[in-house]
Amino acid sequence: DIVMTQSPDSLAVSLGERATINCKSSQSVLFSSNNKNYLAWYQQRPGQPPKLLIYWASTRESGVPDRFSGSGSGTDFTLTISSLQVEDVAVYYCQQYYNTDITFGQGTRLEIK
């Protein structure tokens, strides 16, 4: 299976500042035939189910604020929140859907400093 490793495990950022979360896959999730990275990001607020934020590594889901952006290719990916808001406090997960054995990262807890 493809192992997804996130860093850091937790992060504290001041309101209005930038937050950056990293995700590394144990093998490439870039499909060469369509040049797409099979990588998604989810946000999970306390007591809530995961919410899809980004797919294809950089495409925002409908309704997701544009302060959220995704980047990267192959095995290294980044989720960036450009200006942290109170409602962004959550755990963030990356997920690969490159093959049928779908796997998630261990999560990054984002808090306000």
Add this chain to the structure above:
Amino acid sequence: QVQLQESGPGVVRPSETLSLTCDVSGFSITSGYYWGWTRQPPGKGPEWIGSVFYTGDSYYNPSLQSRASISVDTSKNQFSLKLYSVTAADTAVYYCARDIIYGSGDIADYWGQGKLVTVFS
């Protein structure tokens, strides 16, 4: 507005079968999407269990494939999960979701609120 709601027992005894149902409203289960289950042990990350199409076509996490079964009831617009021979390691919040298939894998764009299932004797 797509809504999903899990239901079923909150406690299951070891070695028995965990059974959950997901009721889908606001969207027809036959409208071209897959429908899946994901679980999340307390304090840990999500673990995908499997997904099913309304025709019954299904695929599973290899680590759970021998114990998991997902089925669809189109007449009730719902789908179900059975997990056999459970142990304490199967204690988790179980989520149902609508899945979008891309190639071999999928992402989930609508989720239920989750059902905590505890395996306890």
